[in-house]
Amino acid sequence: MDENSEFEPNIVAFVCNWCTYAGADLTGTSRLKYATNVKIVRFPCTGRIDFMLLLKAFAGGADGIIVSGCHPNDCHYTSGNFHARRRWMALHNLLELVGIDVRRVRYSWVSAAEGAKWADLVNSTVADIRRFGPYTEYQNVAKQLEMEDSHE
Amino acid sequence: MSKIGVFICHCGENISGTVDCEKVATELSKVEGVAYSTDYKYMCSDPGQTLIKEAIKTHHLTGVVVGSCSPRMHEVTFRKACAEAGLNPYMCEIANLREHCSWVHEKGEATTEKAISLVTMLVEKVKKNKPLTSIQVPITKKALVIGGGIAGIQASLDIANCGHQVILIEKDPSIGGHMSQLSETFPTLDCSQCILTPRMVEVAQHPNITLYTYAELEKVEGSIGNFQATIRLKAKSVDPKLCTACGLCSSKCPQKKIPSEFNAGLGTRTAIYVPFPQAVPNKPVIDKEHCNYYQKGKCQVCQKNCPTGAIEFDKPDELITEAVGAIVVTTGFNVLGTDFFPEYGYGKYKDVITGLQFERLASASGPTLGEIRRPSDGQIPKKIVFIACAGSRDPAKGIPYCSKICCMYTAKHAMLYQHKVHEGESYVFYMDIRAGGKNYEEFVRRAIEEDGVNYVRGRVARVYEKNGKLIVKGVDTLLAGAQVEIEADMVVLATAGVSNQGAEQLAQKMHISYDPYKFFAEAHPKLKPVETNTAGIFLAGACQAPKDIPDTVGTASGAAVKVACLFSQAQLIREPLIAVVNRSGPPSFSTCVGCFMCETACPYHAIEREEIKNRNGEVLKVVAKVNPGLCQGCGTCVAFCRSKSIDIQGYSNEEMYAEVMSLFNN
Numbered sequence: 069m070d071e072n073s074e075f076e077p078n079i080v081a082f083v084c085n086w087c088t089y090a091g092a093d094l095t096g097t098s099r100l101k102y103a104t105n106v107k108i109v110r111f112p113c114t115g116r117i118d119f120m121l122l123l124k125a126f127a128g129g130a131d132g133i134i135v136s137g138c139h140p141n142d143c144h145y146t147s148g149n150f151h152a153r154r155r156w157m158a159l160h161n162l163l164e165l166v167g168i169d170v171r172r173v174r175y176s177w178v179s180a181a182e183g184a185k186w187a188d189l190v191n192s193t194v195a196d197i198r199r200f201g202p203y204t205e206y207q208n209v210a211k212q213l214e215m216e217d218s219h220e
Numbered sequence: 221m222s223k224i225g226v227f228i229c230h231c232g233e234n235i236s237g238t239v240d241c242e243k244v245a246t247e248l249s250k251v252e253g254v255a256y257s258t259d260y261k262y263m264c265s266d267p268g269q270t271l272i273k274e275a276i277k278t279h280h281l282t283g284v285v286v287g288s289c290s291p292r293m294h295e296v297t298f299r300k301a302c303a304e305a306g307l308n309p310y311m312c313e314i315a316n317l318r319e320h321c322s323w324v325h326e327k328g329e330a331t332t333e334k335a336i337s338l339v340t341m342l343v344e345k346v347k348k349n350k351p352l353t354s355i356q357v358p359i360t361k362k363a364l365v366i367g368g369g370i371a372g373i374q375a376s377l378d379i380a381n382c383g384h385q386v387i388l389i390e391k392d393p394s395i396g397g398h399m400s401q402l403s404e405t406f407p408t409l410d411c412s413q414c415i416l417t418p419r420m421v422e423v424a425q426h427p428n429i430t431l432y433t434y435a436e437l438e439k440v441e442g443s444i445g446n447f448q449a450t451i452r453l454k455a456k457s458v459d460p461k462l463c464t465a466c467g468l469c470s471s472k473c474p475q476k477k478i479p480s481e482f483n484a485g486l487g488t489r490t491a492i493y494v495p496f497p498q499a500v501p502n503k504p505v506i507d508k509e510h511c512n513y514y515q516k517g518k519c520q521v522c523q524k525n526c527p528t529g530a531i532e533f534d535k536p537d538e539l540i541t542e543a544v545g546a547i548v549v550t551t552g553f554n555v556l557g558t559d560f561f562p563e564y565g566y567g568k569y570k571d572v573i574t575g576l577q578f579e580r581l582a583s584a585s586g587p588t589l590g591e592i593r594r595p596s597d598g599q600i601p602k603k604i605v606f607i608a609c610a611g612s613r614d615p616a617k618g619i620p621y622c623s624k625i626c627c628m629y630t631a632k633h634a635m636l637y638q639h640k641v642h643e644g645e646s647y648v649f650y651m652d653i654r655a656g657g658k659n660y661e662e663f664v665r666r667a668i669e670e671d672g673v674n675y676v677r678g679r680v681a682r683v684y685e686k687n688g689k690l691i692v693k694g695v696d697t698l699l700a701g702a703q704v705e706i707e708a709d710m711v712v713l714a715t716a717g718v719s720n721q722g723a724e725q726l727a728q729k730m731h732i733s734y735d736p737y738k739f740f741a742e743a744h745p746k747l748k749p750v751e752t753n754t755a756g757i758f759l760a761g762a763c764q765a766p767k768d769i770p771d772t773v774g775t776a777s778g779a780a781v782k783v784a785c786l787f788s789q790a791q792l793i794r795e796p797l798i799a800v801v802n803r804s805g806p807p808s809f810s811t812c813v814g815c816f817m818c819e820t821a822c823p824y825h826a827i828e829r830e831e832i833k834n835r836n837g838e839v840l841k842v843v844a845k846v847n848p849g850l851c852q853g854c855g856t857c858v859a860f861c862r863s864k865s866i867d868i869q870g871y872s873n874e875e876m877y878a879e880v881m882s883l884f885n886n
Contacts, residue, residue, distance in 0.1 A: 076330075080880060093290045096319025104330040107337055108320055109879055110291075112797070112871055115821070116855030121880060128884030145854035146733070146753055146823040155859065187324070 077131035077197040079106045081190075082122070084114045084149070087138035087179050094183030102187040103194040106134065113137065115148025119159050122173060127210030132172045132197035134189065139177040149177070171196070172203060222347045223255035225281040226339060227272055228317070229263035229288035235317050238327040239335045244287065244317075247336050253347055255279050264294050272298070273305035283311045283346035287339045289318040308351035310796070310870060313342040337883060344882035348875045355848045357792040359445040360545040362387065363783050366437055366726075369397020370769060371550035371761025371776040373419050378780030379548075380428035384787050387542055388423065389435040389451055392481075394499035395420055397552055398762075401482060403582035403590070405769060406632040407663035413498060413585065420500040434505055438539060440730050443826075443849035444756025445545045445792045453538040457506035458492070462530035465502050469522035469531070470494065478510045480587075484577040486595060487587035492522045492531075496585065506531075546756050546783045549740060550776060551726060553762035556611045556619070556716040564607065564683045564713060570596040571690060572683060572711045575629055582636045592640050594710045601644065601709030604637055605692045606630045607680050608650040611716035619716045621737065623766040626714035627654045631664045633712060634673040647674045647706055649694050657768070676704060683711055717766030731825050732757055739765050750779040754824070755850070758782050797870040798851040799826075799858060801844050812843035812865040818857035819844065826850035827857065 083089050089110050095102065111117055114137030122133050135156065143149040156175055164170050174193045178186045226248040230236035241259040249257035256279045262268050263286055275281060284307065286298045291314035299309035315338045325331040361384050365376045368390030376388045388395070400420075402412035423429055438450040458469075473490035480489040482496045489495075491511040494504045512519035513533060523531040555576050559567060566572045571594045573581075584590040594601050608630050612623040627650070634646045653675070655661040667673045678701075680694035689707040696702050719738035727734045732752040733741040740763050743751040750758050758779035761772040786792070799818075803810050809832060819827040830845035844866060846857075855868040867873055 078883065080883060090292065093292060093316075093319040096290070096323035099323055101326065102324055104321075104325050104334045107334065107341065107883060108316070109341070109876070111855070111876070112868070113854040113856065116859055116868065116871060118859045118873070121876065124877065125880050125884075128881050130884070145852055145856065148823070148854045148856045151821055151856050151859070 075198055075201060077105050077194060077202070078129060079132040079134065079193060079197060080125050080130050081106050081108045081134040081136065082111060082114070082117050083108055083134070083178075084116075084137035084144070085110055085112050086144035087142060087177070088136040088186065090180035091178040091182045091186045094180065095186045096183075098183045100184060100187040102190040105194045105197075106190045113143065113145050113148035114152035115143075115145065117152055119155060123168075126168070126172070126203060126206045129207060131200070131203045132174070132193055134174045134176065134193055136176040136178045136186075136189065139179055142179060168206060169200070169203065172200060222253040222283060223279060223281050224253050224283045224285060224343050224346055225272070225275050225279060226254055226257040226343065227263055227268075227275075227284065227286045227288075228257075228259035228339070229268070229286065230259060230261045231289060231318055231322075232262065235288070235322040238322045238325060238331050239317060240332045243332055244335050244339060248339055248343065251340055251343055254343060255281060263288050264297055269297070269301040272301050276302065276305040276307050281307060283307075283313075283343075283349060285313050285315055285339055285342045285346055287315040287317040287335065290314070290316050290320070310352040311346060311349050313346050313349070315339040315342045341879045341882045345875050345879040348872070348878045350869070350872075352796040352869050355794045355796050355798070357445045357794065357849045359787060359789065359792050360447075360543045361385065361787045362542070362544045363546045363548060363787075364389070364447070364449050364542065364544040365548045365550060367397070367550040367552055367761075367763070368392075368395030368423075368431070368433065369550060369552045369761060369772075370399040370416065370419075371552065371763075371772045372397070372548070373416075373423050374773050374776035375548045375550055375760055375780045375783075376423055376429050377419065377426065378777050379783050380426050382780070382784040382787070384428065384784070386429045387432065387449075387451075387544065388429055389432045389437065391434070391436050392495065393434050393456070393493075393505040394495050394501070395423060395431065395433060396496075396498075396500065398576075399769060400496065400498070401484065401576060401579055401583070403579050403584070403586070404632065404636060406628045407657075407659040409632070409635075411584070413583075417498045417500075420498070424500045431501070433501060437726065437729060440547070443847055445786070445849060447544045447547060447756065448541055449544055449547070450539055450541045453540060455535045455537050456503070457508070457531060457533055457535060458504050459530045459532050460501060460503045462528045463503045464528055465494070465504070466527065467494075468525050468527065469504060472521050472525045474519065474521060475510050475512060478507065483580045483587050484574065486573075486577055486580050498585075506533075546758065546786055547730065548758045548760060548776075548779045548783060549726070549730070549732070549752075549763055550759075550761045550779075551720050551723065551763045553717045553766055554720045556718045560611055560617050560715075561713065564610065564680065564711065565685070565690070566713060569683070569685055569690060569711075570594075571601070571709065572713065575626065575633065575712060575714045578633050578712045579629075582633065582640070590640075592637055599709070600641055602641075603645045603706065603708045604634075604647070604710045604712065605680075605690075605706055605708040606634055606646065606648045606712045606714065607692075608648060608714045610713035612714075613651060617716070619718070619737070621765070622654060623714075623717040624654070625717065625766055625768050628657070628660055628663070628768065630712075630714045631655075631667040631673070635667045635671050638667075638671040638673060645674070647676055647692075647708075649676050649678060649680050649692075651677070651679070657770070678704065717762065720763065723763065730754065730757055732759075739763065750775050750782055755852075756786065792849070794848070795853070797853040797868065798848055799846045799853065799855065799866055799868045801846060802865045802867065803843075810841075810843045810865060811863050813863050814842045814844070815862060816844060817860040817862065818866055821856045821860040823854065823856070824850045824852055826852075
């Protein structure tokens with residue numbers, strides 16, 4: 069653990085516009101402090117998130133990823149969060165099978181009223197990823213694959 | 221080549237307090253494609269906006285990123301400013317430097333670095349953004365109202381009085397709904413029909429309202445502004461143009477023992493009938509299920525007696541299609557079937573009746589002409605017991621909710637009984653008295669204090685017959701659970717209000733959602749109480765949940781206003797942040813393979829099928845097409861698409877990829 073105490077992980081958050089983005093806004097208006105490592109990308113809905121983009125982010129250099137949307141039954145678009153959850157459940161097993169560290173993806177629900185939950189989510193994710201260390205394994209594999217692709 | 225302008229706002233000290241805004245602007249000026257970068261104290265102020273507008277013109281900017289507060293706050297402001305300077309508003313993006321950065325982090329290097337990343341992300345996105353134009357959809361300024369109860373009547377009149385055409389359909393032979401069956405209404409005790417029937421006549425005579433009674437919705441296609449509704453006009457077997465409503469047919473009809481729906485089964489009617497004397501339209505229909513001619517092939521007594529030859533046995537149902545721009549659903553409720561209560565003996569004992577049946581007994585137009593007489597022998601009951609919450613608030617009966625109106629109508633029933641039978645004794649068994657509403661509590665107090673109704677707090681365990689009396693056994697929980705036994709002449713059950721028959725099928729026809737009890741669901745329980753999740757379809761009245769008359773009329777007028785707002789626009793203008801199917805290149809002008817996963821995923825039924833034909837008109841393939849009127853822009857279809865043929869404008873694959881990957885380029 070000690071060896072990673074200086075490590076600042078690079079974390080991307082894929083959030084929906086209606087619940088978690090607004091929830092993170094509330095964290096701001098409530099002036100709750102959290103780690104600077106997480107950058108938020110706004111999607112209309114978690115149902116919009118193509119999980120291949122998660123892999124691209126890992127390949128690019130992300131050490132951890134947060135996916136967060138509306139609580140079940142609270143989706144602005146009725147069912148987008150259910151599709152996202154089902155997609156993640158299926159992909160989760162597949163990624164685990166091929167050896168990707170799925171602990172680095174944190175899937176959560178944060179509503180527009182849960183500013184404190186967002187701060188906690190960010191802080192606990194940063195702490196976890198800091199413990200796991202940089203995700204260079206996947207970056208290396210991805211670079212290797214890219215090189216093989218370009219040789220073909 | 222992109223020419224992006226970056227504008228970093230200090231927000232007074234809200235951002236600059238922890239973020240080095242000057243440094244952010246300087247660093248951003250080094251990013252490829254950034255043609256202009258600056259910071260300013262208040263970007264949203266008039267001089268701030270002018271700064272942006274001037275920069276767009278001077279530097280011929282192709283995109284703008286404002287680093288400021290949340291886009292939920294000022295995205296509209298800055299997009300409008302860009303549009304005023306001639307830049308497409310969708311080429312402007314907001315980096316959230318306040319809520320997501322300066323307010324949540326301490327002052328320092330890391331915070332400034334994060335701010336730089338956040339702005340860079342959106343610079344990369346804006347480079348990929350495409351100019352979008354808002355979607356304009358024409359509107360058919362005609363509304364369809366489904367259900368002719370008080371909600372449908374009110375909504376129709378309000379919309380029609382705004383100068384728009386209305387089609388009102390009602391499945392029964394007359395409009396009026398449950399309200400026409402009521403005797404007096406709480407808390408004023410004014411006669412229900414006296415206040416309702418003038419409205420019914422107004423509907424029939426309104427030049428903007430087309431009334432179809434004995435009609436049901438067959439199907440709905442299209443979307444907000446442009447629905448196509450197919451309506452089944454059930455054959456009435458009587459030509460309303462020839463019929464003079466003389467009533468000879470009904471008086472001669474040999475089928476005289478059919479339980480009258482209007483009298484809740486307490487009276488009878490004939491097979492050719494007008495449901496009640498004040499019916500609108502006041503023309504008879506033939507009930508085919510009970511008509512001798514339709515069932516056995518002979519009779520035709522009505523036809524022989526009709527002086528104008530209005531009877532037309534052979535006329536089939538007719539299907540008509542109407543183009544409408546909005547739909548108001550006002551299909552009302554039903555009263556729970558009392559077969560739920562074997563312990564109360566409903567169906568077994570004739571003198572155990574429902575609240576709606578009591579309404580008919582108390583009504584001057586009812587089977588007893590307003591005298592309270594028991595159904596079994598026509599005697600005036602000396603002692604009467606009302607049981608509130610018969611089904612409601614009882615998860616064991618499958619109805620955990622409160623039916624809302626029963627407390628009030630039970631108080632009214634007891635009061636009416638005391639007014640009509642002065643020497644009578646009345647008892648009300650209740651769980652709680654819920655009398656929330658203007659003058660409601662006072663009304664219940666009046667029943668108890670002035671009219672001497674005996675309120676017993678407790679449940680009834682059983683009702684049984686003994687020596688010609690109905691023995692009501694219950695407990696009084698205010699007397700420490702003391703057993704109470706009342707020898708009653710009549711028992712009235714305040715049965716639960718439930719959703720109407722066929723509510724589920726109707727909801728499915730219109731693609732609107734409903735709750736576990738088959739009541740239609742509003743888009744938001746508080747802030748969108750009359751909207752549904754399907755744009756252009758509105759709700760009012762007891763089809764949403766049991767409601768009293770004031771609430772029903774209130775929601776009906778609310779829904780009417782929503783329709784009027786929609787119709788007041790020349791065209792429907794919508795944000796273009798919707799999904800589109802790529803039709804730009806071969807093979808066969810779309811990469812879509814027609815798997816229609818998007819159709820499965822779409823919560824709005826916005827995916828349509830489009831045929832791509834060759835010049836000979838032969839279908840080459842069937843591809844997906846997005847109906848821009850229905851699409852709400854969630855993008856679930858995009859994540860589902862196997863061939864990346866469907867994309868969402870404003871959040872496209874390319875844009876999101878650029879935004880995410882910008883984080884890792886350094």
